[in-house]
Amino acid sequence: MRTRDRIIDAAEQAIREFGIAGATTKRIAHLAGCSEALLYKHFAGKEALFLAVLLERLPALAPALARLRLSAGQGDLAAHLTEFALMALEFYRKAAGIASGVLADPSLMAGFRGMLAEREAGPHLPIRALAEILRAEQRGGRLDEVMDADAAAAMLMGACFHRANLSYFVELPDEDGLWAAAIVRTLVRK
Template sequence: MPTHRQAGDTRARIVAATERAIREYGIAGATTKRIAQLAGCSEALLYKHFDGKESLVLAVILEHAPVLAPALKRLGDSAGTGDLAANLTEFAVAAVEFYTNSIPTAAGVMTEPALMAGFREMLAANNLGPHMPIRALGAILWGEQQAGRVRPGADCDALAVLLMGACYQRAHLSAFVDLPDTNEAFADTVVRTLLT
């Protein structure tokens, strides 16, 4: 019988194989058959750990995709200290990188209507979704406003929506065209415009 450790290893191997399959073959080409092959296990074993492609994709996003959480935590931890514009600029650069790395999975799900239907249900049931980090940023900015570091009266949720939106679109634009400025220059400009 496999030990607990071995079962965990298999699961992690399947998640890693899913991420690789999406990146290399696109979401449509990332079949459970191909994922099982890449993970070096049978499809039957794959289905012992995951009930389908939606679960596999969700696992990639939750466990394997480069996560924004550390950058959010750093921003939250530095609340009230240092230069807010500098802190937010550093965060915005991390957000562009996060969104860039999540393109294969996120864009993949968006192009697969059948997968998206199950995926929407799964996100709603677990109170998850790509809107959550935007809310988290908003909460941090409301705190900064209470500390007098964001102009009084500004809608901090709207500031978060604007900043994250600009970072998200920049990541996607870079897939299509060479943008003239660096991510750092971009982040500095949009943060200063938002905070003024």
């Protein structure tokens, strides 16, 4: 395994075990079996390392969006959107540890925002992509043409984000599939 990959794996492990505040570069380097200097040879700072964990280790929304885009106009739209919602829910659950830690640290958040802007990345992009897919389905007559695709995409992603966060505070019934199907049914009514 490449050193960079070992460092990212160690950072993910440190975040899971100790939270963002406890995921120090010293601890990450120790878990990766390298020096802090080597860690900084691969990453400019903690922000870059945490962004790499988010982009490279968590279940990505891009493949789920690509599958949804490819299925536009074909098959069971509600089933495709439900599958996407379940992937978004999994992403938000796994990203919560990093996201909450980044939000709690103003300097880390500032660095993270700068990196997202530099890369033209951010949490708004999956919502934008989902809205485009919903518009394509509207043009194909599979969704109500009056529906606001931007609002529907934001509501679907927001519902997934909310459920993921709730699961940290209360015990939710193990019914993610039923929940996602109900949310989608509400959005795709014609």
